[in-house]
Amino acid sequence: xxxxxxxxxxxxxxxxxxxxxxxxxxxxxxxxxxxxxxxxxxxxxxxxxxxxxxxxxxxxxxxxxxxxxxxxxxxxxxxxxxxxxxxxxxxxxxxxxxxxxxxxxxxxxxxxxxxxxxxxxxxxxxxxxxxxxxxxxxxxxxxxxxxxxxxxxxxxxxxxxxxxxxxxxxxxxxxxxxxxxxxxxxxxxxxxxxxxxxxxxxxxxxxxxxxxxxxxxxxxxxxxxxxxxxxxxxxxxxxxxxxxxxxxxxxxxxxxxxxxxxxxxxxxxxxxxxxxxxxxxxxxxxxxxxxxxxxxxxxxxxxxxxxxxxxxxxxxxxxxxxxxxxxxxxxxxxxxxxxxxxxxxxxxxxxxxxxxxxxxxxxxxxxxxxxxxxxxxxxxxxxxxxxxxxxxxxxxxxxx
Ligand code: USQ
Numbered sequence: 001x002x003x004x005x006x007x008x009x010x011x012x013x014x015x016x017x018x019x020x021x022x023x024x025x026x027x028x029x030x031x032x033x034x035x036x037x038x039x040x041x042x043x044x045x046x047x048x049x050x051x052x053x054x055x056x057x058x059x060x061x062x063x064x065x066x067x068x069x070x071x072x073x074x075x076x077x078x079x080x081x082x083x084x085x086x087x088x089x090x091x092x093x094x095x096x097x098x099x100x101x102x103x104x105x106x107x108x109x110x111x112x113x114x115x116x117x118x119x120x121x122x123x124x125x126x127x128x129x130x131x132x133x134x135x136x137x138x139x140x141x142x143x144x145x146x147x148x149x150x151x152x153x154x155x156x157x158x159x160x161x162x163x164x165x166x167x168x169x170x171x172x173x174x175x176x177x178x179x180x181x182x183x184x185x186x187x188x189x190x191x192x193x194x195x196x197x198x199x200x201x202x203x204x205x206x207x208x209x210x211x212x213x214x215x216x217x218x219x220x221x222x223x224x225x226x227x228x229x230x231x232x233x234x235x236x237x238x239x240x241x242x243x244x245x246x247x248x249x250x251x252x253x254x255x256x257x258x259x260x261x262x263x264x265x266x267x268x269x270x271x272x273x274x275x276x277x278x279x280x281x282x283x284x285x286x287x288x289x290x291x292x293x294x295x296x297x298x299x300x301x302x303x304x305x306x307x308x309x310x311x312x313x314x315x316x317x318x319x320x321x322x323x324x325x326x327x328x329x330x331x332x333x334x335x336x337x338x339x340x341x342x343x344x345x346x347x348x349x350x351x352x353x354x355x356x357x358x359x360x361x362x363x364x365x366x367x368x369x370x371x372x373x374x375x376x377x378x379x380x381x382x383x384x385x386x387x388x389x390x391x392x393x394x395x396x397x398x399x400x
Contacts, residue, residue: 002026004088006075007096009053010035011228012211012270016094018218018225019271021066028069028088030097044232044374047366051224059224075122085129092138092278097122103234103379105181112180119184127195138281139203140274141192144185145263145293145336147207149176150329155336158289178328196287204277209263209293212239214362216268232374239264239302246310246317247363248370256324258300261334263293266349276344291338294348309356325377
């Protein structure tokens with residue numbers, strides 16, 4: 001199959017491109033490289049240096065004999081998006097090409113507007129390009145479990161049957177997201193649902209939980225094929241951060257009580273879920289939602305697992321409760337359905353001591369590269385607290 005991976009330079013995009021390439025698909029990657037610029041504007045970097053995308057693609061060819069094509073494009077440039085879709089004629093598009101961080105979107109007015117302009121306009125351009133040039137193509141869009149927030153009822157997969165004043169309907173599940181980033185994904189979901197309805201497009205919205213992990217079967221083939229693994233307060237996510245903090249000898253940063261619960265999944269399962277979605281496409285006009293996570297943990301439980309495994313490896317791991325920099329429920333009900341990918345054949349890689357141990361070992365080999373000053377949270381959601389002074393250049397990359 002001909003598959004375009006948008007955001008193919010990123011933490012998930014690059015491993016997805018290699019995974020699909022190795023399974024015999026003709027893969028093209030598209031990226032604006034804005035994320036690399038935002039990293040340098042904000043003074044953060046991945047744990048291991050990441051080769052430029054074209055060099056990683058060359059290395060991939062020399063290691064496996066397989067070709068991945070590369071296009072540099074800002075998805076907000078509709079002319080470029082159209083040209084790429086016409087030229088490549090994709091049968092599936094895996095769309096990761098968005099600003100991916102909640103804290104980034106909460107820094108200040110500019111970062112909020114950039115996040116929503118970049119994410120929502122980019123996705124609208126992809127939808128219009130599909131409508132004109134590839135209406136049968138399956139859009140596999142990376143959404144987030146954070147679109148739902150933490151309601152006091154069970155979370156369904158995208159839709160819920162509601163009875164109201166004696167009438168019933170199946171409606172999109174209510175959305176109560178927790179950041180301007182998560183809101184950008186909600187707006188995308190509505191736009192995609194509408195485009196499927198009016199133009200007969202087909203799409204799977206993957207409402208993904210928090211991904212953890214450094215290695216996939218493909219990144220393990222060569223050091224130069226590594227993926228962009230972050231642990232800083234902006235682009236790093238919970239478990240990845242905890243593992244780096246354990247190795248750096250810094251206390252694990254639990255925000256507030258740490259009783260918040262989220263859905264998590266291993267990076268290897270992300271790749272398998274995308275493959276399952278691609279090989280079981282929806283019908284024309286169908287918009288469907290899969291909740292893409294494999295296990296629910298509280299942050300406190302995750303920190304305890306890292307502390308226990310770190311202890312077995314001789315690391316003295318402390319856990320610290322910080323004043324929560326976010327405005328979010330800490331004690332809440334959380335029960336989210338996640339059946340559809342399992343029904344299609346997903347066999348999850350469950351979190352285990354062995355898995356945490358292998359992440360810790362991997363990080364230990366690069367411990368000298370950890371930038372401790374990028375770890376503690378300084379970006380605050382609450383308007384009464386002092387704003388974060390980003391060490392950013394005056395003009396933000398990607399502002400349209
Ligand atoms: N948290 C801590 N300590 C930390 C970092 C985070 O306690 O050092 C807590 C946060 O307060 C939050 C939870 O962990 O309650 C998750 O935070 P996160 O930074 O790991 O993840 P989040 O900001 O929610 O976003 C990440 C990805 C995003 C994806 C989302 C899935 O960056 O792209 O959409 O996970 S989900 O969380 O299910 O919405």
